[in-house]
Amino acid sequence: MCYVQCCLEKLELFNVTTKRFMTHHLNSQFEGFKKYNELSQTSVDEFVAALHNFGELHDCKAVFYALTPQEVIRDFHAIGQSTLDDEIRITLTKCPQNNRPATAQNYFKCMISNKKLKNPFREAFDYREFRSSDYDYAFTIPGPPTYDRRQVAAAIRKRISALGCN
Template identity: 35%
Template sequence: MIGVTILGALFIVQGATAQGNSQALNTEQALFVYTRCQEDHLPSGPTRANYIRNWHQWQLKPNDAITQCYAKCVLEGLGLYDAKDKKFTPKGITVQYQAYKSISGATNDAVAKFQQAIGALDAASGSCADVFKVYLPVHNKFADVSRKLFHGTVEGAARIYAADPNIKKKGESYIAYCEKRVYGDSNKDDLCKARRYELTGTDQLKQHIDCIFKGLRYFNEKGLNVDEIVRDFKLVKKGNLEQQVRSVLSKCAGRTAYDYYACLVNSDLKEDFKSAFDFREIRSANYVYLVQGNVYDPAKVKEEVAKADATVC
């Protein structure tokens, strides 16, 4: 399934949350999905490289629990499978095709056949094994068209990035992306205060935090995604603070991104939140950061954030 060539990987993800069937996935969203599914399902140890190599070549093997759950994760992220209802959901294929048909290279006939094949699948129990068993023949037959539809080629992804300047680019952190969109060349003083975690309360800062929270998936279609924030604490080895994080957020008086951000910054968790947020900033510029085997290094993160600060302040 899909390459991370846009990471050559074969698919999309749950931590990457599916967009449902109503919205097409752009290249950034697809890349986030593929890499998050890999983060969540790749094994550690000597076999890891083999899984990556196979998946990047669109080969769903080895046929084991790891690959099976990875495939299910991606199908959910692409909106092709609904885990709650335990059903395949082909409607989003049309949405995806219509959004990018002038660029993707997928043909109407091939897309229609792919959609029909997905719609005919029965997920049985909904387990990774059952979903994978029925999906694998469809994947093998329609890998080319699904790859074109969901930005799985280097050439196709490049065309979309070039055509849409509003998409966050590879190598650009979500913080930098939002800085550019919200601040541009204006109010540099407010922006620099923001990078120091100062709560100025300006409309621009509120818009900036809203942009960041959506980009980092701290906000999704259901509202605040507490699990995603907790995940970032865990990645800086602060998983022991999970209950405190949940408590701070649940007691927050407001319901906007800025409200939640301010509650964390004003809490006893401030320094730990800064560590988690800074590490996420670095990773948001490189979605394969963890897939490549990198781990949290406080000194390295501090150095990279200082470089980012220096570009704007």
């Protein structure tokens, strides 16, 4: 968790003195790289506002968990699911409170136990795995490929087959 905070500090995204996310340079980064991604100014403004809304974060754990819901929401948006943001936030917020420790496995269980989120979460999870297997996708010009369920399923089948797990 402190590793995440350290990385954010080195990237000048978190100020340890003010205990706040730093957003002053995000618009200039957006302008410099917008030809390589599909973000809109509105998306950047919403992200900046979300970071400001966190207020002060006093320890590594708070910094780490502040980003968790937004990362999951981003994955849902990547597969074309943009109407479930509130449901995701509520589910992820309640998960560690339901007598479950804050572990990746328990968050996974919370997400798939929610009937509204179960199937989209599986797609988003598979797509993240697919994207994470080849970081070159992020640098594809004019931008990352749009989500294609068949392409992701084929890539996963290929990987499973290569491991001899079919």
